[in-house]
Amino acid sequence: MKKIITLLISMLPALLIAQSNRMVLAEHFTSATCGPCAAQNPAFDALLHANADKITSIKYHMSWPSPGNDPMYLHNPLDNNARRTYYNVNAVPHVVIGGNIYTGSPGTVNQTRIDTWASDPSPFDIDMQHWLSANQDSVYVVMLIKANQAVGGNLVAHIAVIEKEIHYATPPGTNGEKDFYNVMKALIPSRSGTSLPSFQEGDYVIVEAAWQLQNVYNTDQIAAVGFVQNNSDKVVHQAANSSEDAIQPLYAHDAVVQNIENATAINCSGTMEPVAVIGNYGSATLTQATVAFKVNGATLKTIEWSGNLSFLETAEVDAGLIEFALLEENELEVEITAVNGQTDEYPINNTYTMPFVISPDVPQPPSLFILLDDNPEEITWELRNSSGEIVDSGGPYTTPNAIISQTLQVTSVGCYTFTIFDSGGNGLCCSHGIGYYALLNGNNPLITGQDFGEKEINQLYYGYVGLEQAAENISVKMLPNPAKNEVTIQLGLTVDSNIEIQLTDLQGRKVLEQSVAQLSAGKQKLALDVSTLHPGMYLVNITIDGRLISQKLLVE
Numbered sequence: 001m002k003k004i005i006t007l008l009i010s011m012l013p014a015l016l017i018a019q020s021n022r023m024v025l026a027e028h029f030t031s032a033t034c035g036p037c038a039a040q041n042p043a044f045d046a047l048l049h050a051n052a053d054k055i056t057s058i059k060y061h062m063s064w065p066s067p068g069n070d071p072m073y074l075h076n077p078l079d080n081n082a083r084r085t086y087y088n089v090n091a092v093p094h095v096v097i098g099g100n101i102y103t104g105s106p107g108t109v110n111q112t113r114i115d116t117w118a119s120d121p122s123p124f125d126i127d128m129q130h131w132l133s134a135n136q137d138s139v140y141v142v143m144l145i146k147a148n149q150a151v152g153g154n155l156v157a158h159i160a161v162i163e164k165e166i167h168y169a170t171p172p173g174t175n176g177e178k179d180f181y182n183v184m185k186a187l188i189p190s191r192s193g194t195s196l197p198s199f200q201e202g203d204y205v206i207v208e209a210a211w212q213l214q215n216v217y218n219t220d221q222i223a224a225v226g227f228v229q230n231n232s233d234k235v236v237h238q239a240a241n242s243s244e245d246a247i248q249p250l251y252a253h254d255a256v257v258q259n260i261e262n263a264t265a266i267n268c269s270g271t272m273e274p275v276a277v278i279g280n281y282g283s284a285t286l287t288q289a290t291v292a293f294k295v296n297g298a299t300l301k302t303i304e305w306s307g308n309l310s311f312l313e314t315a316e317v318d319a320g321l322i323e324f325a326l327l328e329e330n331e332l333e334v335e336i337t338a339v340n341g342q343t344d345e346y347p348i349n350n351t352y353t354m355p356f357v358i359s360p361d362v363p364q365p366p367s368l369f370i371l372l373d374d375n376p377e378e379i380t381w382e383l384r385n386s387s388g389e390i391v392d393s394g395g396p397y398t399t400p401n402a403i404i405s406q407t408l409q410v411t412s413v414g415c416y417t418f419t420i421f422d423s424g425g426n427g428l429c430c431s432h433g434i435g436y437y438a439l440l441n442g443n444n445p446l447i448t449g450q451d452f453g454e455k456e457i458n459q460l461y462y463g464y465v466g467l468e469q470a471a472e473n474i475s476v477k478m479l480p481n482p483a484k485n486e487v488t489i490q491l492g493l494t495v496d497s498n499i500e501i502q503l504t505d506l507q508g509r510k511v512l513e514q515s516v517a518q519l520s521a522g523k524q525k526l527a528l529d530v531s532t533l534h535p536g537m538y539l540v541n542i543t544i545d546g547r548l549i550s551q552k553l554l555v556e
Contacts, residue, residue, distance in 0.1 A: 020121060020123070020124065020125045020148055021118070021121070021122065022117070022120055022121060022122040022238060023054070023056055023122075023126075023238060023239045023240055023241070024054060024055040024056070024097060024114065024117045024118050024239065025056060025058070025097070025098060025227050025236045025239035026048065026056070026057040026058075026095050026096070026097055026106075027057070027060065027083060027087070027095065027096045027097075028044070028057050028059045028093070028094075028095045028106060028182075029062055029083075029084060029089050029092050029093065029096075030060070030061060030062070030092050031061055031063070031064065031070045031073065031092050031175075032061065032171065032172050032173025032174070032177055032180075033065055033066065033068065033069065033070055033173040033174045033175060034062075034064075034065055034092045034173075036092070036093055037092055037093040037175060038175035038176050038177045040105065040106050040107040041093065041106070041177065043107070044107065044109060045181050047110070047111065047114070048181070048182075050111075051111070054114055054115070054117075054118035055114055055118065056182070056239055056240075056241050057181070057182045057225075058083075058182055058184050058225050059072075059162075059180065059182050059183050059184060060079075060083050060084060060184050061073040061080055062080065062084065062092050064092070065092075067174065069173065070172070070173050071172050071215075072172075072180065072183050075185070075214065076184070076185065076186060076215075078191065078434070079184065079186055079191050080184065082187065082191040083184075083187075083191075086234075087103065087234075093105065093106050097109070097113075097117060098117060099229055099230075099233075099234040099235045099236035100233060100234040100236075101117060101235075102117075122237055122238040123147060123148055123199075123238070124146065124147055124148065124151070124228055125145075125146045125148060126143060126144065126145055126226055126227075126228070126238050126239070126240035127144040127146075127248070128141065128142065128143045128144070128224060128226050128240050128241065128242035128247075129141070129142045129243065129244065129245060129246055130142075130222070130224045130242040130243070130244065131244060136213075137212060137213055138210055138211065138212045139161055139210065139211050139213060139222050139224070140208075140209075140210045141161070141188065141208070141209050141210070141211075141224045141226075141242060142206060142207070142208050142247055142312065143157060143159060143206065143207040143208075143209075143224075143226045143240075144205075144247050144250075145196070145204060145205050145206075145207065145228060145238075146202075146203070146204040146250070147199035147201060147202065147203050147204065148201060148202075149201050150198075150199060150200050150201055151198065151199045151237065152198040152199070153198070153230040153231075153232055153233075154230055154232040155196035155197075155198070155199075155228060155230055155231075155237075156192075156193035156194065156195055156196060156229050156230075156231055157194045157196055157205075157207045157226065157227075157228055158187065158193040158228075158229060159187070159188050159189075159193075159194075159207065159209050159224055159226045160184050160185075160186075160187055160188075160225045160226075161184070161185045161186045161187075161188060161211050161222065161223075161224050162182045162184055162185060162223055162225055163183045163185055163217060163218070163221045164181065164182060164222075164223055165179070165180075165181055165218075165221050166179075166181075166183055166217050166218075166221070167179050167180075168180075182225070185211070185213075185214075185215070185216065186211045186214075188211045189209040189210075190429060190451060193229070194207050196228065203348060204250060204346075205349075206247075206256075206281060206312075207226075223241065223243075224241075224242040225239065225240070225241055225242070226239065226240050226242065227239040227240070247312075248283075249281060249282050249283040250281075250346070251281070251282050251283070251346050252283050252284045252345060253282045253284055253286075253339050253340055253342060253344060253345050254282035254339070254344060254345055254346045254349070255278060255279070255280060255281070255282070255286055255289050255336045255344055255350065256278065256279045256280075256281050256336075256349040256350070257276055257277070257278055257291075257349070257350060257352035258277045258278065258352070259276075259277040259352065260274050260275070260276055260332060260334055260352055261276075261277060261316070262274055262275045262457060263332055263354055263356070264356060264458050265354070265355075265458055266358075266360075266446070266458045266459055266460065267330070267356050267357070267358065267359060267459050268326070268358065268415040268459045268460065268461040269326075269415045269417075269459060270324055270325065270326040270505060270537075271321060271324075272319075272321075272322055272324075272332070273318070273319065273320060274293060274319050274322065274332060275319065276291055276293070276316070276317040276319070276334040276352070277315075277317075278305070278314065278315055278316075278317055279309070279312065279314040279315075280309040280310065280312065280313055280314075281311070281312070281346070282311065282339075282345070284340065285308060285309065285310055286307070286308075286309040286313075286339065286340065287306060287307065287308055287309075287340055288305065288338070288340050288341055289305045289317075289336050289338065289339055289340075290302065290303075290304055290305075290336065290337045290338040291303045291304075291305055291317045291334060291335070291336055291337075292334070292335045292336075292337055293319040293332075293333075293334055294332070294333040294334075294335065295324040295330060295332055295333075296324065296325075296327060296330055296331060297331075297333075298324070300319075300324060301319045301320065303317050303318075303319065305317050317334075324536075325535050325536025325537070326358055326505075326536050326537045327535070327536060327554065328357065328358050328537065328554060329355065329357055330357065330358075331353055331354070331356070332354045332355075333351060333352070333353045333354075334351070334352050335350055335351045335352075336350040336351075337350075358537055359415070359446075359460045359461040360441065360446060360460075360461070361461055361552075362446065362460050362461060362462045362463075363462075363463070364441070365407050365408055365410050365462070366407075366408050366410070366439050366441055366460060366462070367405065367406065367407045367440045368381070368404070368406055368407075368408055368438075368439055368440075369403070369404070369405050369438045369440060370403070370404040370405075370428075370435070370436075370437045371401070371403055371428070371434075371435040371436055371437070372402050372403075372404065372428070372435050373400070373401070373428050373429070373435035374400045374401065375400070375424055376395075376396065376397035376398060376399060376400055376401075376402060377396045377398065378396065378423045379397055379421070379422055379428070380393070380394065380396050380420075380421045380423075381393060381394050381395055381418065381419060381420040381421065381437075382394075382418075382421075383408055383409070383416055383417070383418050384416065384417045384419075385410075385412070385416055386415045391409055391410065391411070392408050392410075395421075401435070408439075410462045414461070414462065415459055415460075415461050416460055416461075416462055417457060417458075417459050418439060418447065418459070418460065419455055419457045419458075420437055420449065420452065420455060420456050421454065421455045422452070422453070422454060422455070423454075425453055425454045426451075426453065427451045427452040427453055427456070428450050428452075429450040429451040434450075435450070436448060436449065436450040437449055437450075439458070439460065446460055447460070475490075475491070475492030476489070476542065476549060476551075477489070477490040478490070478540060478551055481551075481553055481554060482553075482554035482555065482556045483530055483556070484530075484531070484555070484556050485529070485531040486527055486529055486530065486531070487527075487530055487553060488525055488526070488527055488528075489501070489525070489526045489527075489528060489540070489542065490523070490524070490525055491519065491523070491524040491526065491544075492522075492523050492524075493520070493521045493522060493523075493524060494521055495521050496518055496519065496520050496521055497518065497519055497521075497544050498518050498519075498543075498544070498545055499515075499516040499519050499526070499542070499543070500513075500514075500515050500516065500542075501513070501514040501515075501516065501526065501528065501540065501541070501542055501543075502540075502541045502543075503530070503538050503539070503540055503541070503553070504538065504541065505537075505538055505539075511533060511538065512530070512533070514526075514528060528540070530553070530555050533555045534555070535555055536554075536555060537552055537553070537554055537555075538552070538553045538554075538555060539551070539552060540552075540553045
């Protein structure tokens with residue numbers, strides 16, 4: 001028995017380390033026009049202030065009851081309503097504790113309940129820092145989330161910019177309240193939060209966001225509240241208040257691939273010019289990194305980057321042009337394989353992957369639909385052909401929230417590149433209204449986008465005529481597809497015909513040609529050897545008496 005007791009005692013520190021003290025989150029829905037709010041809020045705020053080490057809050061102001069003119073609601077209706085809708089709150093005052101452990105009147109929250117909620121350990125540690133820009137017009141927030149045990153689920157990180165105290169000389173609403181606390185100013189980088197991966201013990205992520213100040217009474221009162229929530233059951237695993245104290249790196253040598261820019265989620269050219277955004281999450285200055293660019297597991301380009309990055313600073317690594325065999329489903333991967341001449345101490349964040357697919361065939365000119373946001377003057381777009389020439393473009397626009405709908409000017413068969421730009425850097429979502437764009441093939445969406453930052457690039461292939469659209473006096477089949485070594489083309493000819501077969505890649509470059517001369521009427525079979533071709537997508541162009549019929553062929 002002594003041995004068992006000793007073993008349990010020796011394990012106890014490890015068990016304790018795997019959990020952290022919980023900061024409880026109170027999401028409080030209120031209004032300056034709500035009489036019961038004025039009656040209950042002072043006592044609730046006093047309770048929050050007395051337990052600042054156990055519970056934090058975010059105050060969302062509503063537009064009801066009448067007259068619905070609460071200025072703190074009117075400053076940001078979209079973000080205030082987003083959390084109200086998330087919890088289906090229909091009355092004020094109302095408080096949601098921990099996402100799902102309590103929902104109801106703030107007047108029923110008491111010390112015993114706070115102590116109980118705070119005593120439940122959390123699987124996460126959160127460290128947050130905020131600072132204002134030099135000219136005091138923007139706030140920047142960094143949130144470090146570390147798991148002390150394995151945690152899975154539909155995890156999301158939220159950051160709410162708050163004004164800690166707002167004091168009016170006269171009541172701004174009808175209920176007599178003049179003092180307000182932890183008022184939500186904006187949800188950043190968006191009201192839907194930042195998706196998080198599943199965590200193993202010791203895993204961590206850093207979330208960075210910024211907001212340009214609007215309708216702020218006192219910049220000295222600007223701060224942030226962050227929390228990690230599971231959208232499946234709404235449980236808030238952990239919350240934290242930001243401070244001006246710098247976040248401390250967890251490792252000395254820790255580089256990260258934060259993003260891949262200038263890449264296409266839909267591709268028809270078999271080429272890209274991707275740019276990797278790398279950053280330094282380590283305490284040691286990042287001066288060297290080996291960055292590999294891969295498509296479908298094959299390394300296409302390795303860049304030896306050098307520079308001088310301090311903690312949280314970033315740099316762009318341009319791969320230049322890369323070419324690859326295009327499959328129906330593909331994956332672009334950027335990996336940092338060495339840092340400062342040594343192995344990275346935290347390799348989990350060294351890889352960033354981006355799936356992309358082959359463009360669908362567009363047999364008719366596509367149309368463009370844009371629902372503009374509140375800043376239409378920031379939106380422009382362009383369409384380039386396979387030679388890089390601009391064949392169509394639009395914007396900037398003048399009318400907020402207007403709808404743009406037009407047919408794109410495509411005139412010849414080929415791969416086209418569509419790029420949409422936002423000079424404000426936030427796409428069509430979300431701090432300036434909600435917009436989106438779509439490229440349509442008839443009524444079917446080909447490409448859609450919303451939260452794309454400064455720009456988004458995609459491609460489409462126009463002008464394909466499939467085998468099923470052959471002339472009435474011709475029947476064509478191609479088997480197998482996909483093919484490895486040989487593909488058989490079956491022709492049904494009603495008259496003697498001259499046949500030519502040409503195989504090209506999706507950029508139009510000829511890779512194989514076979515002239516068959518004249519074939520007699522009837523059923524004919526032609527064998528095409530593709531064993532020497534690299535795996536990828538190709539076009540089989542069959543010319544029958546001058547009529548071109550094309551079909552995509554996947555070579556495995």
